[in-house]
Structure formats: structure tokens, C-alpha cells
Amino acid sequence: MEEAAAAGIVITFGLIIWALKVVNWLWLRPKKIEKLLREQGLKGNPYRILIGDLKDFVKMQKDAGSKPMSFSHEIVSRVSPYVKLTVDKHGKNSFIWFGPTPWVILTDPELIKNVLNKIHDFPKPDTNPILKLLATGLVTHEGEKWSRHRRIINPSFNIEKLKIMLPIFFKSCNDLISKWEGMLSSDGSCEMDVWPFLQNFASDVISRTAFGSSYEEGRRIFQLQKEQAELTMKVMVKAYIPGWRFLPTTIHRRMKEICTDVNASLKDIIEKRERALNAGEASKNNLLDILLESNRKEIQEHGNNKNVGMNLEDIIEECKLFYFAGQETTSVLLVWTMVLLSRYPDWQARAREEVLRVFGNQKPDFDGLSQLKIVTMILYEVLRLYPPAVGLVRNVHKDVKLGNLALPAGVQVYLPPVLVHHDCELWGDDAKEFNPERFSEGVVKATKGRVSFFPFGWGPRICIGQNFSMLEARMALTVILQHFSFELSPAYAHAPSTVMTLQPQYGAHIILRKVGT
Known part of the structure; x- marks a missing residue:
């Protein structure tokens, strides 16, 4: 009897501790944090137990994505409606509740610079186990x-290795052009959704460059x-x-199946x-071979143990x-570039003139691609208006x-590239207009040295593959401009939407015309 009574006391005590932790997590801690934030002049909605602003966040996102928008670059209200509403209502010094966790929205370039520089003070959030089924790797690791990993992977993306991969980029570009030429009608034109083609092109490039013969x-x-x-x-x-990821839903089961299949392959x-x-x-001319060789050298130099x-x-x-x-990054950059150059034919013509002046109809090489000033200005402006990631969390x-x-x-701090890139105080009255000329003297001059342009992140954790992506995009755009002119189809519906990256929800319907016809 005494043993049973003692066990009952231990269980009761354990339940009380557990209940106190739950109350602290769901109410006491969020309210304490809210008080501290408000004392510093930060504004936001009062905390609501468990859900915070999530219900409104999801509803606004769903409503915003329910129909296309008129063609303009004021896309923030469509892709980040709740964040925009919060900033409009409470000012730039504001916060939102993602469940019991407040996100402090930061749009000041100096604060953004500090966060992205101080990677130990502002690490990436712990990745939910469900999200880990997609990918972890360098992007989620800390310390x-x-x-x-960064040291081992770096050699795969240095300029000399990228030069070796240029013929692979060109082979994939040629395959894309051949597909499009095969779809042309007798007058040398055709109408199509270029989005799936550009996705397949980018996947072809990464498949060839990552795995070579495989x-x-x-x-x-x-x-x-x-x-x-x-x-x-x-x-x-x-x-x-809490606990939802353990439910054996159809989606959860399929995600685990895919993870198992991909890992085995x-x-x-x-x-x-x-x-x-x-x-x-x-x-040794593909990313995997270079990575394996770099990894081998690391182990030989530092010994073979778990660290x-x-x-x-x-x-x-x-x-x-x-x-x-x-x-993802390259395909969305290319699709928005084709959409914007369709909308602004004068810039398309300027880019084509530059391409033909540098290369004529010859195969692009590394030195020539490095000389493409107008093409690079255009790609930067597309990344400014349509950044692949609309928000970063730390x-x-x-x-x-x-x-x-x-x-x-x-x-948590929330850094929204899409808000910062469209901020008139940082970019001038034409911030929401397509004007590649602003990058005519480079990124540093355009941003006045501030961290107001960070489509690939910034600081020590800047995207390791940004040079790869930009070189691939320059090559693809060059080859497309050599062969085709293009304009928006009447069927095009402007609907930027976030599916991990910023994508055209209804595709990118464009009319292609063979150059010279």
C-alpha cells in the first residue's frame, strides 16, 4: 500500500510539473514576452492562446491566392498579406504571433545586416521533423x-569548377531550344506555358551537374x-x-514513402x-564527385571519426x-525574367542586342557571359521584385x-526580402516599378551599401550556390534570346504564389517567335 501511495504521489507530482510547463508554454511565457516587446514600442495583436495570429494568417493567405491579380509588381499583398497588414496597421516596428511564438518583423537594413552577420546569436529555427523529409543539409545545420559541411562543399561551387560545368549548362539549354523549335507553327510562332519547361530545364541542369552519368x-x-x-x-x-505530425494521415504516409525512395536511390x-x-x-566534373573528393581529403587531413x-x-x-x-532558385528566376521581359519589350530588345553583340549566334563562353551587363542588370531587378524566398526566419x-x-x-525575427525590396524609402518612388537601370553600377551602388537586397541571403550563410544559379540563368537567357522573341499571351494570369519559392500560380503563358521570322 505504501509503495502504491508513493507511486501515486510521484505520478501526481509529475503531472503537476507537466501541467505547469504546458501553461507556461501556452500562456505565461508568451504574455511575458509580449509585455517586454510592447515596453520597447513594438506593436502587434494581443496574444491568443495556442493559435496566436495563425488563423487570420492562413485565411488571408488563402483569400489572396484565390484569384489572379492585375499585372503589377505590388505583389506583397498577395504573397505576404498578413505581414503587410501588420506593418500597415502597426508600423515597421511590429510583431505577429505564429502560434505561441512572436515573430518580430525587421525591415531596417542595419538590423537585417546584424542578424545575418551574427549567425551564432541568430541561428536558423529548429526544423520540424516533417519538414526534414524534404531536405536538411547545409541550410539547416548550425555551429x-x-x-x-560548408568547408567540404565549397570546392564544388568555386569559379574554376563552374567553368567546367558550362558545357553541361549549354547542353541542357540546347535541349530546351530544340523542344521549343519543334513546337513552332509554320509562321515560326507558338503559344505555351513556359513554366514547366523551365522547371524541367533547371532539373535537367542540376541532374547533369550533380550526378554526371547518373x-x-x-x-x-x-x-x-x-x-x-x-x-x-x-x-x-x-x-x-503539437503531436499532429504523428497522425498517420495520407499525406504523412506519402511523404515518408518519398523520403525512403529518394534516400535509397x-x-x-x-x-x-x-x-x-x-x-x-x-x-570529377560533377558536384557529387567533387564533393566526395573534398570529403575524402577532409577525412585524410583530420582523421576518420564522427566529428x-x-x-x-x-x-x-x-x-x-x-x-x-x-x-527551385534558377527556375523561378528564369520564369519571372521571361514574364517581365515579355511585359517590357524594350528591355528584351536591349538584352538581345547585347547578347548578339557579344556572341552573335555562337555558343556562349564564360568570359562573354561575364561581360553581359544589361542581362545581369535585368536578372538583379527580377530578383529584387520577385525574390525566390519572400521571408527568412531566425x-x-x-x-x-x-x-x-x-x-x-x-x-523569432522575421526578415522579409519581398517587403524590403519593395520599400520606397530604400529604393525610391519607383521601387515597385521594373527599372534594371538602378543596377547599372552594381549592387553596392544601387543599395548604397545597405543590406536592402538579399535574394540569396547575406553574410556568412549567403547561399553557397548563388554563382552557380546566376551563371546558369545568364547562359539560359542568352541562348533563349539568341533564338526567340517573346510576349505575354492573353491567357497569362498574373498570380505570384509561394510554393516554397515564389512561383507563377497559373503558369507563364507566353507567345514565342523565332528570331528573324
């Missing part, structure tokens, strides 16, 4: 593991990763409900490339990230001073 298998992996991204967006908001490819590397048969180099699971995750980041895991703000542990 020593991030430093080690690229056909790589393409199959890409299709699975694409489906995984779409499923991830469907579960994104619910993923923050990548494991097979990696082991084949390692055998080729060991036998001296690896070409050195990458294991097989690490390499699989980095390969998944190659796909997701490499394909954790505050301990009390920290940021400018005049004292941020308590438990908040």
Missing part, C-alpha cells in the same frame, strides 16, 4: 557541423522531390500543432560514384538540397541586444 536517375529523384515540396507546403502550418548513386572514385574512374567529414547520411541530405535549392535562443531592441529568448 561546427555547418562550418565543416543524371537520368537524378531526374526521377527530382520528380519525387517536387512532389515532396508540394506536400510540405500543404502541411506547413499544421506542422506546428541517392545511396545507390553515391556508392557507385565512390567506387568509381576509388578505381580512379570518376570524371570529421560527412557520413553517407550527410551526403544524401546535401544531394537532396542540391536538388531543391539548385532547381531564432533568438538567448536574450540579445539588436540595435535599440532588447530581444528576449523565445522570440
Whole structure:
């Protein structure tokens, strides 16, 4: 009896502690943080238990995406409606509640610079296990593991290695042009949705450059990763409900199936490339071979233990990230570039004149691509108006001073490129207009040295593949301009929408015409 009574006391005591932790998480801690934020002049809605602003956030996002918008670049109210409403209502020094966690919205370039520079004070949020099914790798790691992976992966993206990959870019470009030429009618024109073609092009490039001779298998992996991204967006908001990820829903089961399939395929490819590397048969002209060789050198130099180099699971995750980041970023940059150049034919003509002056109808080379000033200005302006990621989130895991703000542990900071890139105070009265001329003297001059343009992030964790993506985009746009002129189809519906990255919700319907016809 005494033992039973003692056990009952322990259980009761445990339940009380658990209940207090729940109350603290759901109410006491958020209200304490809210008080601290308001004392510093930050404004936002009062905290509502568990959901915060999530219900309104989701409803506004759904309503905004229910129909196309008129063609303009004032896209913030469509792609980030709740954040825009909050800033309009409460000012730039404001916050929103993502469940019991407040997001402090930062639009001041100096504060953004500090956050993106101080990667130890402002780490990335812990990735929800459901979201990890899509990709982890370098983008989610912190501390020593991030430093080690970054060091090992760096050689894959240096300029000399990218030069080696140019013929692969060109091969994929040629395949795209051949497909489009095969669809032309007798008058040399055709109308099509270029979005799926550009997605397939970018996946073809990353498949060839990542896996070399195994690229056909790589393409199959890409299709699975694409489906995984779409499923991830469907579960994104619910993923923050405690315990929800354990429910055996149809989507959860399918996501786990895809993860298992992709991991098995990548494991097979990696082991084949390692055998080729060991036998001296690896070409070393693809990302995976370069990564495996760099990893081998790291292990040889620092010893083979769990804190050195990458294991097989690490390499699989980095390969998944190659796909997701490499394909997504370039395809959305190209599709919005084609849409905007269709809308602004004078800039399209200027870009084509530059391309033909530098290359004529010859195959583009690295030195020539580096000379394309107008093309580069256009790509920067597209990235400004239509950044691939509309928002970046960082954790505050301990009390920290940021400018005049004292941020308590438990908040997150939200850095919205789409808001900052469209800010008239930072970019002038024409901030919402397409004007590549603003980049005529480069990014530093255009931004006046401020962190007001960060489509690839900024600071130590700036996207490692940005040079890869920009070189691929310059090559693709050059080859397209050599062969086609293009304009918007009457069927085009302007509807920027976030599916991990900023994409055209209803595609990009464009009329292509063979140059010279």
C-alpha cells in the first residue's frame, strides 16, 4: 500500500510539473514576452492562446491566392498579406504571433545586416521533423557541423569548377531550344506555358551537374522531390500543432514513402560514384564527385571519426538540397525574367542586342557571359521584385541586444526580402516599378551599401550556390534570346504564389517567335 501511495504521489507530482510547463508554454511565457516587446514600442495583436495570429494568417493567405491579380509588381499583398497588414496597421516596428511564438518583423537594413552577420546569436529555427523529409543539409545545420559541411562543399561551387560545368549548362539549354523549335507553327510562332519547361530545364541542369552519368536517375529523384515540396507546403502550418505530425494521415504516409525512395536511390548513386572514385574512374566534373573528393581529403587531413567529414547520411541530405535549392532558385528566376521581359519589350530588345553583340549566334563562353551587363542588370531587378524566398526566419535562443531592441529568448525575427525590396524609402518612388537601370553600377551602388537586397541571403550563410544559379540563368537567357522573341499571351494570369519559392500560380503563358521570322 505504501509503495502504491508513493507511486501515486510521484505520478501526481509529475503531472503537476507537466501541467505547469504546458501553461507556461501556452500562456505565461508568451504574455511575458509580449509585455517586454510592447515596453520597447513594438506593436502587434494581443496574444491568443495556442493559435496566436495563425488563423487570420492562413485565411488571408488563402483569400489572396484565390484569384489572379492585375499585372503589377505590388505583389506583397498577395504573397505576404498578413505581414503587410501588420506593418500597415502597426508600423515597421511590429510583431505577429505564429502560434505561441512572436515573430518580430525587421525591415531596417542595419538590423537585417546584424542578424545575418551574427549567425551564432541568430541561428536558423529548429526544423520540424516533417519538414526534414524534404531536405536538411547545409541550410539547416548550425555551429561546427555547418562550418565543416560548408568547408567540404565549397570546392564544388568555386569559379574554376563552374567553368567546367558550362558545357553541361549549354547542353541542357540546347535541349530546351530544340523542344521549343519543334513546337513552332509554320509562321515560326507558338503559344505555351513556359513554366514547366523551365522547371524541367533547371532539373535537367542540376541532374547533369550533380550526378554526371547518373543524371537520368537524378531526374526521377527530382520528380519525387517536387512532389515532396508540394506536400510540405500543404502541411506547413499544421506542422506546428503539437503531436499532429504523428497522425498517420495520407499525406504523412506519402511523404515518408518519398523520403525512403529518394534516400535509397541517392545511396545507390553515391556508392557507385565512390567506387568509381576509388578505381580512379570518376570524371570529377560533377558536384557529387567533387564533393566526395573534398570529403575524402577532409577525412585524410583530420582523421576518420564522427566529428570529421560527412557520413553517407550527410551526403544524401546535401544531394537532396542540391536538388531543391539548385532547381527551385534558377527556375523561378528564369520564369519571372521571361514574364517581365515579355511585359517590357524594350528591355528584351536591349538584352538581345547585347547578347548578339557579344556572341552573335555562337555558343556562349564564360568570359562573354561575364561581360553581359544589361542581362545581369535585368536578372538583379527580377530578383529584387520577385525574390525566390519572400521571408527568412531566425531564432533568438538567448536574450540579445539588436540595435535599440532588447530581444528576449523565445522570440523569432522575421526578415522579409519581398517587403524590403519593395520599400520606397530604400529604393525610391519607383521601387515597385521594373527599372534594371538602378543596377547599372552594381549592387553596392544601387543599395548604397545597405543590406536592402538579399535574394540569396547575406553574410556568412549567403547561399553557397548563388554563382552557380546566376551563371546558369545568364547562359539560359542568352541562348533563349539568341533564338526567340517573346510576349505575354492573353491567357497569362498574373498570380505570384509561394510554393516554397515564389512561383507563377497559373503558369507563364507566353507567345514565342523565332528570331528573324
